[in-house]
Amino acid sequence: MKLLHAEFLIAKQLRHSVFKNKAIFIITLFIGILLLYAAFSGWDNYKNQNETSEKYQHESREDWLKNPDKNPHRMAHYGNFAFRKSTSLSVFEFGMEPFFGNAIFLEAHKQNTANFSEAGFSSSMLRFGEISIAMVLQVLLPLLIFFLGFNSISYERENGTLKILLTQGINWKQLLFGKILGVASVIMLLFVPTILILVTIWLFLQNFSVTADDMIKMVLFILFHFIYLIFFCAIAVLVSAVSKTSKNALVLLIGIWLIFTIVLPRTTQAVGAYIYESPSKIQFNSDIEKDILKEGDSHNPNDPHYKAIKDSLLRTYKVDSVQKLPFNYSGYIMTEGEKISSKIYNEHLKELLKIYSKQNSFSKAVSFLNPYIAMKNLSMGLSNTDYESYIDFQKQAEDYRYKMAQKMNGLQIKYISNKKMPGKPSIIGKEHWSDLEEFHYETKGIGTVLKNEIVSVISIILWIMLLLILIKIAAKKLKAI
Template sequence: MRFRIVSIIALQLWRSSLKNKAVLALTVIIGGMLLFAAFTGWQHYRYQHNMRLQYQQQVREQWLNSPDKHPHRMAHYGYLVFRPKHSLSFFDFGIESFTGVSIFLEAHRQNTVNFSEAGFSTGMLRFGEISVAMILQLLVPLLLFFLGFSSISAERENSTLKVLLCQGVSWQELIAGKTLGITGVALVLYLPVILVTVLCWLLLSRFQVSAGDSVRLLLLIFAYFAYFIICALIAVLVSALSKTSKGALTTLIGIWLLFMIVLPRGTQVLGAQQYPTPSKAAFQAAVEKDLRREGDSHNPDDPHYKAIKDSLLRAYNVDSVHKLPFNYGGFIMAEGERISAEIYARHQQELVRTYEQQNSFGRYAAFINPYLAIKHFSMALTGTDFAAYMDFQQQAEKFRYQLAQRMNRLQMEYISNQPPGPHDKPHSISHAHWAELQDFRYVPLQGKQVYRHERLSIAALVCWLLLPIAALFIITKKFRAL
């Protein structure tokens, strides 16, 4: 393959495409949409980030300023934590609008993430939000298909294809040149997007970027570039296989509808049918059933906890829990918290496993649909995917458990076993102890964890990039000029 011939063909197609008023108009429209999406994404990130930071600070101040009280009351007073946004989330909103932003943490209960934007929006949100990623994933491929549907079929219809082939241009050089020319038109849109994305990312990060986030951004840029090459190559190959431009355009529109609408929705429905998930009420009922089987820590006559009391009395050789060297109520609450947390974690793992099985349909479907591959990989790199959401839930649950057990230990150490008299004040400890609980700090998934979760998406993108190139040298042997 001669690079000079390829570059001449690519340059000729690039120039002729940009001279086309329809192509130029579409390019300007999509470019304007990209700028609008970048600006609104930047504004949305700033608003959400500042709001969550403000409320998290208020929650911390209220916790520290709480008066002297019983530790168990503080455990039920609870703590509200907010999920911070990743600095690249302005680029791809992912599933953030549907997953909620905060969790109320309290003793004995594991609450869900609440206050999602979808809960406060109309049903129009289900059709998606205008983000940079959405436009690059859906509209730019449509532009590439529009550019490529007549790239070779028109040459065949105008009888210039035979002339090119007779002059020594090979099929591989012709297809490679057309693909690069179409990709070059996409770069007219994509290069400004890269610059705007990097600038917004630096501003939102306040120029304090980590090596891991830098690698994420680079991978995001190269992944979308590979996606455009795949779409351009598909368009050129369909044009080469079609006898007429009309037939090529019809085929490419069908491929776009299949890739962008039918397969994504179909895999979701199929996954939900094969692996149904319980309703929220059914999930909570199953947890409560297991909790009742283990016993009630608030019931002094419960057989399980009565056995614990009897063993403690024998171990310390006393005849009453009031004579134990620690607060018996705090010990029982700690044991009950441990049991309830283990039960909830087991049910939660089963639920997450079901969701992962549902999502696996879409991940394997990425090998027949490049849109699903870039969609999943893009969400993972911007921290807006299901794995990042579940990681936040797990870290919040770990913090909740530490909070509850910390309050239980304070009760065991500082609260007397003797009940207060009728004229005594209720048992309490100094509010200075509240500061011993560190504020919640969410640590995002690291690069290796992200790549491990998205190994199928990465493999699918690589396959989609290699298979059409392999087809370039295999299928073209059967191509005909007529």
């Protein structure tokens, strides 16, 4: 108990001395205001995006159902839209959401990418990032921690009080943990209210009805951000302890902050993209088109591949023309064409995603050198605003698109006659359009998130273990002078 009492006294003394500095008080107040702004901005962004998505998803569905009687193949080309709604945690972590589209146009024989991203309608300033709660917690609070802790021990050494403290029965272990606790207590004055606001908003957005999956995500979001901030508190105090002067400690800590939050993240992205170069969008689409043409053109009646299918059907049903087949031949061919083109697209997409996965794995590997990257990746994963969430949305939309196209082809096979009757169009009743269910995007569960971000979790744990080891070593090796 005496040990803990000494550490609490050291922490209390540091906390009181911090707020005697008006500059620190102003900076802390400014960051507090930024956190409030970030909460409001996230709330407003979430509300606007989801209201817009819901509105246009509903309109798209209504437009689909209001189509008159027509040929099912025309309906397949008429298409539909898939919209991605934001999750409640995206209020606090925007992640890659502003740069990825949230709507995909779905049509037969063609796979489209997501469009209508916020970045597409914004200025180049968006590249510098938006002010979110996660950004303040991950970037600005560590900088504030460094300003709070850079002279926590070095100043004691400079004015001679460090030697007095150590001769009065305080050991280095108590001093280090006491100073870390002191810096952390100041940061908690910002962190705890932020978390209370965060949880309140989060509960309100979900009408105070949350699933176990969402609850685990929220708890992990708070826990890992807490650990992350304590980590920087320890870094600040350790650097101050090994520095001869406060000036040297401040310069070193600012250098660490720049490397962690600016230099390494930008560098790893560029290096990963350079090592694992991906094809351009034009090249990607061109390669798909070439492979589809090799398999055959379903719209060309004389294409060798589809001519062979026709001949096989005629032999099987023992008829001499497609008009005598017991089902709609055109719909059957369109079904085959959709199956082939989708398979080819998915094969190319799989190869492209392998390249992107290598790029991302390079960045994730660097998290062992940079806790900021680990925390950022984990935070985006928990809020479903990461790259994997975007790809998951693309895949769900593609599955729905394929289902839509084949549903319409199936209706054509079943209800449209091969024989064209003069004055009688080849159409079916509009009541069939409701046979296709509305698109709903399902977010990744906590198990999938942790599996995707296991490297980030391990990295953060290893960093904490390393710091504890360094504190233990420092407690034995540090000198008062």
